[in-house]
Amino acid sequence: MTSATTHAPVSPPTEGTVRLEIAGAIARLTFDRPAARNAMTWRMYEELAAACAAISANPAVRVAVLRGAGGKAFVAGTDIDQFRAFSSGDDGVAYEEKVELYVSALESLKVPTIAVVEGWAVGGGMALANACDFRVATPGARFGVPIARTLGNCLSAANVRRLVGALGVGIVKRMLLLAEMPTAEELPPGYLAIVAPDALDAHVDDLATRLAANAPITVQVSKEMLRRVALDPAPEDAELIRRTYGSADFHEGVDAFMAKRPPQWRGA
Template sequence: MNVAAKAEAAAPNAKPAADQGRVHLAIDGPVARITFDRPAARNAMTWRMYEELAEACRTVEASREVRAVVLRGAGGKAFVAGTDIDQFRAFSSGNDGIAYEEKVESFVGALEGLSVPTIAVVEGWAVGGGMALANACDFRLATPGARFGVPIARTLGNCLSASNVQRLVATLGLDLVRRMLLLAEMPKAEEMPAGYVSIVEPEEIDARVDELCARIAGNAPITLRVTKELIRRLAHDPHAPDADLVRLTYGSADFHEGVEAFLAKRPPEWRGE
């Protein structure tokens, strides 16, 4: 996976090494909110933060009520500005890089694998590890001028794992990924491919998040879960099996409820069963 400083300016890790940051999870009805809380370091991820992110994902996945997840950086200046660079000082060989990539891949994979839709709210920077996390989400909202990228060729001189390059190519296209990685470009939200990110004025972003969550929460949860899983499978295998997903959907009580509600011309009452 990616590791980056803040991009063009001074390193984001401004707080003392003792500040390990936190990742907070708050669940309010059908919406779970995950907050990366290390604002003086532009929310650069420490191992504790990665572990807390994984724990938050496990809690969300175990919930029967959560229908949407919102991920956001504290402070309004950055989503996540990479991984805390101090953590790389202990690396002594290339094997440390292998272990690091495998470990962080498990965290990004846990986010990507959530069975409910995810929304990244990007204010400021989504860099390196932050780019990977935002890219693993289903939807992205960003304030004007927000920057996206993985400028490792200019900053740390490390590389990405194949899985993270694959994710970026799948969502952004090969040409833009080449420019991000080989030229260390940091495109603004306005320059990202159509449909990748929705640009929202800062004073409107909370309302837009709530609106998007409400739309998601009103849809059939099993349909959303199955669709997310099928998209994930197809990203790795164009001939991925689907029989288990089709069987789950058509065998659900929600499917029968949807049919009856449609014929009765009434709103369906989804139960996720």
């Protein structure tokens, strides 16, 4: 595969940036505002959306890895200073609707996503990590939405649904009502992998390589099917099935299996 590197526009240091680098089949997004534990500004949210669009438009990309700069946090929520301008409940509704656009863009990304969590994934950072398909965390990494003891705001129903679907209602109640921040070790088995810091890069690279090696259309369709089933137990699926069975990759897979050779996936 050919390799290329793409960078998001550089933002002023106080506003942070979301950097996108693409090398072959792997895209890497970095939330880069370490002085504020990578708390998201509106500019960063917009750059995240632009990065998701760039990944979706690039047929060579087969997996995306998301990580916070500095090694202290994935994302520590949304920059609180942005809430000072709120004057009514309608501002909150508009804010949650806007954030939902960015979280759903990440959740709907056609390729598998891996969140690498070192330190903290808080508030909006928890929502972003939870919207990814896989999470890899260092020991003691903390996850939560402690708004009941910090800002006194709330989550949208869409984000509550995502959290309950991934973690179960009991843990989400502890996060939202008790404002607890459980460690990676306290979260359900299967929700994430816990990896020592000195083995983190190798583990993430191996996971990304394994995902990128699988049949891309099968992976993309399976991911979208899982997303739809989470919203509707009997979703429309004919076009997804048609896309998969009508692909050249499906015929290549059958031919390779019968010939006892490795398949050569082309994503078509």
